Amino acid sequence: MNEKHTISCLVENHFGVLARVAGLISARGFNIDSLTVSATEDPTVSRMTIVVDADAIKLEQVKRQLDRLIDVIGVTELSEGKFIDRELLLARVKNVGNEHVELERLVQSTPGAKIAARSPGSCVVEAIGDTNMLDQFVEQLRAYGIEKLVRTGRVALEKE
Amino acid sequence: MATTKGAKILVECLKREGVEIAFGIPGGVNLPTFDALYDSGINVILTVHEQGAAHMADGYARATGKVGVCLATSGPGATNLTTGIATAFMDSIPVVALTGQVRTTVIGNDAFQEVDTIGVTRPITKHSFLVKDVRDIARTVREAFFIARTGRPGPVLIDLPVDTTVAEAEFLYPEEVTIRGYKPKILVDAAIDSIDQANIERAVEAIARSRRPVIYAGAGVIHGGASAELLELAHKTRIPVTTSLLGLGGFPETDPLSLGMLGMHGFEYTNYAVAACDCLIGIGARFDDRVTGKPDEFAKQATKIHIDVDPSSINKTVLVDIPIIGDVKAVLRTLNALVKPADTGAWLARIGEMRKTYPLIYRKKDKVLPQVVVQQISAATKGNAVIATGVGQHQMWAAQYYQFNHPRSLITSGGLGTMGFGLPAAIGAQFGRPGEVVWDIDGDGSFQMTAQELATAAQHHLPIKVAIMNNQFHGMVRQWQDLFYQSRYAQSRLNPVDFVKLAEANGCVGIRVERDQEVRPAIDRAMRVSDRPTVIDFLVESKEDCWPMIAPGKPHDQMLGTYESLKDAGGVPQHRRISPDEEAKLSLG
Numbered sequence A: 001m002n003e004k005h006t007i008s009c010l011v012e013n014h015f016g017v018l019a020r021v022a023g024l025i026s027a028r029g030f031n032i033d034s035l036t037v038s039a040t041e042d043p044t045v046s047r048m049t050i051v052v053d054a055d056a057i058k059l060e061q062v063k064r065q066l067d068r069l070i071d072v073i074g075v076t077e078l079s080e081g082k083f084i085d086r087e088l089l090l091a092r093v094k095n096v097g098n099e100h101v102e103l104e105r106l107v108q109s110t111p112g113a114k115i116a117a118r119s120p121g122s123c124v125v126e127a128i129g130d131t132n133m134l135d136q137f138v139e140q141l142r143a144y145g146i147e148k149l150v151r152t153g154r155v156a157l158e159k160e
Numbered sequence B: 001m002a003t004t005k006g007a008k009i010l011v012e013c014l015k016r017e018g019v020e021i022a023f024g025i026p027g028g029v030n031l032p033t034f035d036a037l038y039d040s041g042i043n044v045i046l047t048v049h050e051q052g053a054a055h056m057a058d059g060y061a062r063a064t065g066k067v068g069v070c071l072a073t074s075g076p077g078a079t080n081l082t083t084g085i086a087t088a089f090m091d092s093i094p095v096v097a098l099t100g101q102v103r104t105t106v107i108g109n110d111a112f113q114e115v116d117t118i119g120v121t122r123p124i125t126k127h128s129f130l131v132k133d134v135r136d137i138a139r140t141v142r143e144a145f146f147i148a149r150t151g152r153p154g155p156v157l158i159d160l161p162v163d164t165t166v167a168e169a170e171f172l173y174p175e176e177v178t179i180r181g182y183k184p185k186i187l188v189d190a191a192i193d194s195i196d197q198a199n200i201e202r203a204v205e206a207i208a209r210s211r212r213p214v215i216y217a218g219a220g221v222i223h224g225g226a227s228a229e230l231l232e233l234a235h236k237t238r239i240p241v242t243t244s245l246l247g248l249g250g251f252p253e254t255d256p257l258s259l260g261m262l263g264m265h266g267f268e269y270t271n272y273a274v275a276a277c278d279c280l281i282g283i284g285a286r287f288d289d290r291v292t293g294k295p296d297e298f299a300k301q302a303t304k305i306h307i308d309v310d311p312s313s314i315n316k317t318v319l320v321d322i323p324i325i326g327d328v329k330a331v332l333r334t335l336n337a338l339v340k341p342a343d344t345g346a347w348l349a350r351i352g353e354m355r356k357t358y359p360l361i362y363r364k365k366d367k368v369l370p371q372v373v374v375q376q377i378s379a380a381t382k383g384n385a386v387i388a389t390g391v392g393q394h395q396m397w398a399a400q401y402y403q404f405n406h407p408r409s410l411i412t413s414g415g416l417g418t419m420g421f422g423l424p425a426a427i428g429a430q431f432g433r434p435g436e437v438v439w440d441i442d443g444d445g446s447f448q449m450t451a452q453e454l455a456t457a458a459q460h461h462l463p464i465k466v467a468i469m470n471n472q473f474h475g476m477v478r479q480w481q482d483l484f485y486q487s488r489y490a491q492s493r494l495n496p497v498d499f500v501k502l503a504e505a506n507g508c509v510g511i512r513v514e515r516d517q518e519v520r521p522a523i524d525r526a527m528r529v530s531d532r533p534t535v536i537d538f539l540v541e542s543k544e545d546c547w548p549m550i551a552p553g554k555p556h557d558q559m560l561g562t563y564e565s566l567k568d569a570g571g572v573p574q575h576r577r578i579s580p581d582e583e584a585k586l587s588l589g
């Protein structure tokens, strides 16, 4: 049975490492939901947070295949409940008439959301939260007419 | 501060890695490297084509266990290497490929002969490096050889922009290599993880409980130098041993416990034994689809134990019950100290019966049979030669009819199935083992893909022997077309070529064989030639089929071309491998 899994991968901060990781995952036929690369406390090391949709056996394969890459220092699967994950969302929403007030209200009542920019015809809403929360927020935003939307993909860290 | 040119640093590092020989072709951007190698003491062999260079490095590595080295210039030189690199990658062979690259300042500009070699080879190398700074050369070479030869071995590529090799730097040799992302289980005495230790104990119990166990050994036994340990395990437990194509030679086929090769063109009785076994012990093998057929039907009733150095090969195609990750030699030593003999008397007797009931078989024809040629080569060399092959029917006949008794005696492209591998691989093997007899058992199709390397062999007076099974077909393709495409021979017929003339044109001895009685004298004559290559053009039966065969996706007990199906059609059974008195000893056991 397929499920979403979050893999956290410490890699050498060399050029070409992203190509290796992405190439491996696609060559093995795994589907990536999201992949983020970011700096860590150590400038020579980056962290990749990869969300894949896979069953348990395939997941084990992805992890082992990743671990086989020389530039991958460590691979851990973050297990449910033991980690914090966040995404950032930016959405440009049409902003006309009375809806404006309602949109302001929605944004104010949503933790982690705010209006980041306003212009005469539209505004850009930003929101930070976990994937579920952002999914719900997107649904609520639809009523106001989303013109464009972008999400960073998940970053995650173990709680302890 | 004394400085040294990058190319000189490179060569010095190669020497410290123990490199004695390298194969390749120079060109614009790797001239500094060739110049530094020129008087270095490393024997640099000019090949005719870079594919030849990569296969020679591979054949050398397979024959000796050392790292093979090949060199090419940027662009077309590097792309010509790729088939050879992929071949080595699929069979886990330690090769280091040194490619030239355009100047760092023009990389990415579509400069003359620029190809993104790292990008092209990323999926077919264990690792690769682009060296942009002369100060990184020494460390890179050190790491490349370490990565190539340890863990599950494989090819590593170093891409060297020309300005890096002409720049100067202080030569600092790193004595130690530490790569934080790479911790292979390299040492034979490496501590075995507790989880694997527990699984070793479970394996001991499973073996003791089993009544119909089979060991399935792969190339990992040979790469890991664990043949002696495998022999000990088999003898201690009295468990019979089958090998994959690449595992041939890892267990002596003269041993009464040898079952020979399993899989698509494996022995009938061997595949029946695997289908019936209740405990399968996979050692350094990767459950390739040519071995397993339909994965969920493979050894269906068996408790499966899998010992492998590469965690990612566990549960990849076949789910196993007891995985043991570790250096094969170290694991086998631990296992051997714990195992007890299994109660396999009845099972061995049953296998002995099956061996007699389902021998290999072929029908005599008017023309020479390729199977007979292989049998005669096996007899003439007493199973002590190094055998390289191309890919196709002849490769399978070599595997079936040659009796392999020593590790590193079969050199064949198993994973990638690269036609054209045989001749250059034989050349590499002969360079690595100069005093020994090296044969290339080849097909006319495969041979022609790299036949130009005869010139390389002749130039160095290598006494390799090439046996071409000249059936004027891409025989394996023709067989599949007969089986699955109503004999529509779409592009499988080959134009007849006079290989004797081709041999002579290259300075080799050429012999043509058209009749049975000429087979052995020609082989014996080739064995006497010691100063140049010999090519024997065996004009063999053109439509001989390779049997038995498991059709793709079918289980092991449903084979085509079985003994039963051929015996009444004038087939001559080929009892081989073990002698009758060994057979008798076996049933006593």
Ligand SMILES: Cc1ncc(C[n+]2csc(CCOP(=O)(O)OP(=O)(O)O)c2C)c(N)n1
Pocket (backbone or CB within 6 Å): B390, B391, B392, B393, B394, B395, B417, B418, B419, B420, B442, B443, B444, B445, B446, B447, B469, B471, B473, B474, B475, B476, B477
């Ligand atoms: C480079 C390459 N191209 C194509 C194939 C597909 N192929 C597999 S076997 C075969 C025919 C081999 O013919 P030959 O070398 O004459 O050997 P035979 O089967 O006749 O013994 C072909 C074309 C391959 N394995 N490798």
